Amino acid sequence: MRTAREGEAALGRGPVSPERADGWATLRALAELRWRLLLRRLRGPGGVPEMVARVALYVIAIPAGLAFAALAAVGSFQAVRAGRGLQASVPIAALFFGVWQTWTVVALSISERDALDLRRFLVYPIPPRRVFGYGLAASLAADPFAAFWCLLLAGTFAGAAAARPGAWLALLAIVLAAFVAATVGLVALLQELLARLLRGRRARELLIAAVYVGVALLLAWTAGHPGAILRLLRDARALRWLAYPAALAEGAVRELYAGRALAALPWILALVAAVGATAWAAYRLALAAARAGSAGAPRAAATGEGGWPLPGRVGALVEKEAKYLLRHPIATLLALVLPPFAALVAWKVPPRMPAEAGEIVRVLPVLGFALYAHMAAQVFWLNAFGWERGGGRIWFLAPIAPAEVLLAKNLAAYGLSAGLFAAAAAAAIAVGGALPGWALAAAIALHAGIAPWLLAAGNFVSVLNPRAAANTVQRGGSLSPLSSLAGMVIVSAAAAAFAIPVVVAVRRDAPWLLVWGWAALGMAGAIAYRVALPFAARLVVRRREPLLAAVAGDEE
């Protein structure tokens, strides 16, 4: 019989030693893996449109980024020339806090963080921190929104270089790169933290309750005292440190623009340290989550009794769909992120609008949230079958009409969007003060009126381009690039149609025209939805095989 040492010697020639698996070889293998998976997907059915969509997303993001980069360059040029004072500090603060806020909110709510799943790589002899770091870098490279922000920062750099060439630009480049790294790291950290918090049903419920009770208390407190919160927030300067990537980068750049490179060094060091600490914390949480296995078990109904008292099959379908959405971490994340975001907008935007802008323009941020609530929930109406897994087979095994399935999915998605919108509007009102009656009616008409158009079009996207989606807080992979592009087109077209009443109402200075215009468009949308639903249902039947192959197959 062989000894263990002899056995190891015999095996020694085959397996790759951990040392050899490290370094660039690993990076190349991971890059090749992603590249091959992408190629395979592009070579498969629907691959060409998906590639076109992927390119188109960049084609849209890059010119838009260049246009805004030019503006940022002008602002940066003037700020460097001014050196100090308000002319320098205001553009710098606006740039970093603006980019940080929008980057974070978009990354948490709309964008796709296409990170690597650590859990899948734990089995390989690769340091998990390398996989995590590579995933973060890949998420930056693969996100068209990130390309947009990076172009904006490049414009800032170009403006500063044109205003005052010199060695100090190396420090500025370090600050900008560290700001990007810190923001990407913080987004990852927030996602991991939220994922951890949301894993326990009790914690999730408590968190949501805390946010909504807070909003309700604010509403009660500020009743009759509009603007009280606004004054409080303005005084709370310490809040800026919550956005520490922006606050540290702003401090460093302020000193650099004023020509005080030495004074900028502590800020730069603090920013670099923040990058390291943020990435480390995000990595530790991701690793702990990966090693913990599947999500904890939320206790749901333990007997067949109970259930929602909704009539018939559609009632049961709505119950199932609503439970799916309510148990999805993205829905919880949106419920947590949107109200504070709305409060932030109500705090920052209206005070900066010129008084002569008019009543309609001043309430546009709240109206914007009526549309944004649909966009935030778009993964659920553009990829309605994405979370079914094997359950999707039931739609073809059970005696159910596909139109009823689609209707139930649409009702649940609309309910989620309506809830998000109500919470966002309440938070905006709590901070910015009450809205005029017509504005509230218009916001409701916009939210309800645009829904049938979006849902009717979204049904076709869901059936034609389904993708198996993970039940995680990360949105990466929830939508294919083609569906993302289709969503962009659908939302843009619907928004353009719904902008017509805005133009008419502003020209005639008749706010109520908005309500009637949007209500009319909504009625037309309801008719269009009714007409489109049977076609979408027939498409479900015709496309059952590719649909099931996409959602009930193995996760890629």
Add this chain to the structure above:
Amino acid sequence: MTLAIETEGLTRLFDGRAAVEGLALSVPAGAFYGFLGPNGAGKSTTIKMLTGLLAPSSGRARVLGLDLDRDPLGVKRRIGVVPDGLALFERLSGAEQLRIHGQLYGLDRRESGRRADELLAVLELASEAGKLVGEYSHGMKKKLALGCALIHGPQLLFLDEPFEGIDAVAVSGIRRLLQDLVARGAMTIFLTSHVLEVVERLVSHVGIIREGRLAAQGTLAEVRGALSLEEVFIRTVGEERGEVRGLSWLGEGA
């Protein structure tokens, strides 16, 4: 003889290649029918066509006297299915899955809930009824899927590999339940499985499929003759293989 399933020339092509070709099945009502074949022979494709998951390329099928093509909803109301890969919603609890599944088959909420509780008890899942399906073990999912297939009282039950990946205790429990259902004349069962010893102890009728074509069909006694089912199966599908080659970098071959 009343037939629960009757197919004529049932064919399914994938990219021009036949996965199932000219299938002529005859499954008597009340039979426990074992549908056997090696991997890739067309068993799951057949079940998918008979239950509405796949459209046949040609041929016709009558299930419980109804034309599958003309009245698919009528067929679906009367059958229960445990498909390959199962059909469970992973973000519902076991109890919710059963109740909602029953409601989708037309049961009212209370009756569906009552039957769900009874099934949970019989399938020994009551203590795990509040867990999400996604957190069930494979064996628990199989049992739950069987519960889903039974909740609306089907006349015909399709089971695609019901014993795959589950332990001997669970196999024994499911086997007893299925035998009892057939013995009481409650339903016809159409089952595919690789576990020939279990199939041999369960079924009354057998069909063997090879490369998409029906190679043998009849009562167990007719098909088996004096041999064991495993011997008949290996002879029919012709899967006799040579010696296994070693791996050059492992063991003596290195």
